[in-house]
Amino acid sequence: MEYEISLLTIMGISIIGALSLNIIVGFCGQISLGHAAFLGMGAYTSAILTKMGVPFAAAVLAGMVVAAIFGILVGFASLRVRHDFLAITTMGVAFLFLGIVRKQEFLGGEMGIAMIPDPGLGKVGYMILVLLLALAVALFSIYLKRSWMGFTFDVVADDEDTATLIGIDVSSYKLIAFAIGTAFAGLAGALYAHHVKFIDPESFNFVESITVLSMVVIGGAGSVWGVIIAAAALSLFPMWFQFIDQYKLLVYGGLLCAIMLFSPDGLSGIFTRSLANIRGRESNASG
Amino acid sequence: MLRVDNITVVFGGVTAVKDVAFGVKNGELLGLIGPNGAGKTTLMRVITGTVTPVSGSVSLINTSLDRKSSHERIRAGIGLSQQIVHPFRSMTVGENVAYAAGYAKTRNPLRSILSYSRKKEMDKAREILKLLDIEEVAEATPTNLPLGYLKRLEVARALALQPKILLLDEPLAGLNQMEARKLADKLLELNRLGQTILLIEHNLSEVIRICGRIIVIDNGIKIGEGEPQKVMRDPDIRSAYLGEGYNNAAS
Numbered sequence: 001m002e003y004e005i006s007l008l009t010i011m012g013i014s015i016i017g018a019l020s021l022n023i024i025v026g027f028c029g030q031i032s033l034g035h036a037a038f039l040g041m042g043a044y045t046s047a048i049l050t051k052m053g054v055p056f057a058a059a060v061l062a063g064m065v066v067a068a069i070f071g072i073l074v075g076f077a078s079l080r081v082r083h084d085f086l087a088i089t090t091m092g093v094a095f096l097f098l099g100i101v102r103k104q105e106f107l108g109g110e111m112g113i114a115m116i117p118d119p120g121l122g123k124v125g126y127m128i129l130v131l132l133l134a135l136a137v138a139l140f141s142i143y144l145k146r147s148w149m150g151f152t153f154d155v156v157a158d159d160e161d162t163a164t165l166i167g168i169d170v171s172s173y174k175l176i177a178f179a180i181g182t183a184f185a186g187l188a189g190a191l192y193a194h195h196v197k198f199i200d201p202e203s204f205n206f207v208e209s210i211t212v213l214s215m216v217v218i219g220g221a222g223s224v225w226g227v228i229i230a231a232a233a234l235s236l237f238p239m240w241f242q243f244i245d246q247y248k249l250l251v252y253g254g255l256l257c258a259i260m261l262f263s264p265d266g267l268s269g270i271f272t273r274s275l276a277n278i279r280g281r282e283s284n285a286s287g
Numbered sequence: 288m289l290r291v292d293n294i295t296v297v298f299g300g301v302t303a304v305k306d307v308a309f310g311v312k313n314g315e316l317l318g319l320i321g322p323n324g325a326g327k328t329t330l331m332r333v334i335t336g337t338v339t340p341v342s343g344s345v346s347l348i349n350t351s352l353d354r355k356s357s358h359e360r361i362r363a364g365i366g367l368s369q370q371i372v373h374p375f376r377s378m379t380v381g382e383n384v385a386y387a388a389g390y391a392k393t394r395n396p397l398r399s400i401l402s403y404s405r406k407k408e409m410d411k412a413r414e415i416l417k418l419l420d421i422e423e424v425a426e427a428t429p430t431n432l433p434l435g436y437l438k439r440l441e442v443a444r445a446l447a448l449q450p451k452i453l454l455l456d457e458p459l460a461g462l463n464q465m466e467a468r469k470l471a472d473k474l475l476e477l478n479r480l481g482q483t484i485l486l487i488e489h490n491l492s493e494v495i496r497i498c499g500r501i502i503v504i505d506n507g508i509k510i511g512e513g514e515p516q517k518v519m520r521d522p523d524i525r526s527a528y529l530g531e532g533y534n535n536a537a538s
Binding site: 143144146147148149151152154155157158159161162164165166167168169170172173176 | 335337357358361362367369373375376377378386387389390392393394395396398399400401402403405444445448
């Protein structure tokens with residue numbers, strides 16, 4: 001039973017992480033290949049603060065704030081570069097994060113940070129907290145998508161230059177997408193740190209960034225439900241079936257290629273098209 | 288309403304616009320014409336702030352726009368319809384216009400995140416699409432629509448911003464004669480409803496037909512201004528706009 005509780009906790013954390021990237025990539029159209037760095041910032045901040053005696057909730061909040069501050073700084077890069085140049089810049093951020101963390105003694109260096117304090121909720125309590133937070137982030141994402149801010153993100157993702165010519169301060173909206181997305185990434189990272197009780201630079205390496213990106217792309221960038229389903233599936237499968245874990249990169253790479261080739265709008269696109277086909281057939285039959 | 292004072296634009300040592308000045312009066316439909324490469328679109332870009340002039344200034348209702356960014360100029364009261372159509376292809380025609388109609392809700396991010404309902408803006412969008420006779424495609428996505436619809440969508444989206452002045456950059460370009468005439472009639476109707484319009488256009492016959500006043504530029508220099516029929520009778524303007532051969536043939 002303990003194993004299943006751990007699986008569900010990891011699934012909840014993965015959903016928060018994937019939804020956080022979905023706000024930046026799926027909603028606002030800004031590519032990011034270094035998202036694990038922001039999970040790492042949240043994890044390291046929260047781990048260090050709780051080890052210093054700061055209460056769990058305050059430490060997690062601080063992790064979100066630190067990740068958001070660095071997220072805004074990276075967001076400034078999105079004001080200067082776009083598309084593949086932004087992808088390379090964000091990839092650079094991921095390597096920069098790893099490079100810095102590895103060399104800092106107070107961050108544990110290569111050895112990482114162990115014995116991260118338990119939040120004191122018990123395993124079931126912690127799982128419930130994580131799942132409730134995942135639900136809250138999902139509901140917030142759905143609200144955000146339907147709000148005028150989400151409408152503006154659609155416009156910015158569609159055509160930044162035209163957005164400017166209908167009076168949109170594109171820079172502010174891009175920075176906000178980075179701030180919200182990276183704050184939630186910080187939350188996911190902090191929750192991860194207090195779940196596994198040990199973090200090191202490898203926990204947030206480039207492969208982890210690609211893993212989170214895979215969840216967004218496979219689910220369907222911009223689709224909250226698609227991303228939740230993909231995040232849940234891709235976080236559970238490697239743990240249920242150990243052999244997948246060994247070939248994780250191969251499986252994710254293959255899935256990414258297949259999705260890009262056959263359904264660039266991900267699982268949500270497949271679902272939407274299937275639904276439209278069924279409705280079309282029904283209306284033809286009734287007509 | 289809009290004042291363009293002594294604008295000079297230089298691109299890599301080449302002067303694209305030289306010392307051009309003109310004004311658009313409140314309620315006017317002013318035509319800005321000139322041959323290809325005359326500098327019409329460059330002037331429009333100076334007004335919207337996407338091109339920075341080496342000298343000169345632009346003001347709207349006695350407020351200088353010189354230090355304002357493009358989006359601030361639009362918010363100050365400029366509605367722009369671009370020469371090459373740029374609809375938001377991820378949304379329907381109605382949503383394109385509704386988004387622009389909700390400009391008050393997107394002025395600052397805090398207000399945008401606290402605003403949820405789109406009903407009022409969708410109603411407004413339907414009104415504007417009806418005014419431009421394209422309400423039947425409100426639910427369609429722009430991807431497969433003919434150019435005539437997309438040109439009108441550009442105008443509709445600019446109009447949804449409730450601008451003090453509407454800048455139209457070659458709205459008739461690419462349309463056949465009948466479509467161009469219909470859209471030109473629509474622009475005249477908008478002007479009669481009180482909309483101030485600066486029309487940058489290549490279709491000379493339609494500009495002469497609907498505009499109360501025109502400005503002619505050639506090689507970045509203003510060469511004429513006044514009532515369309517009168518201006519086009521000027522031999523210098525005829526030869527600049529229609530070529531030397533035209534005057535010789537006419538004489």
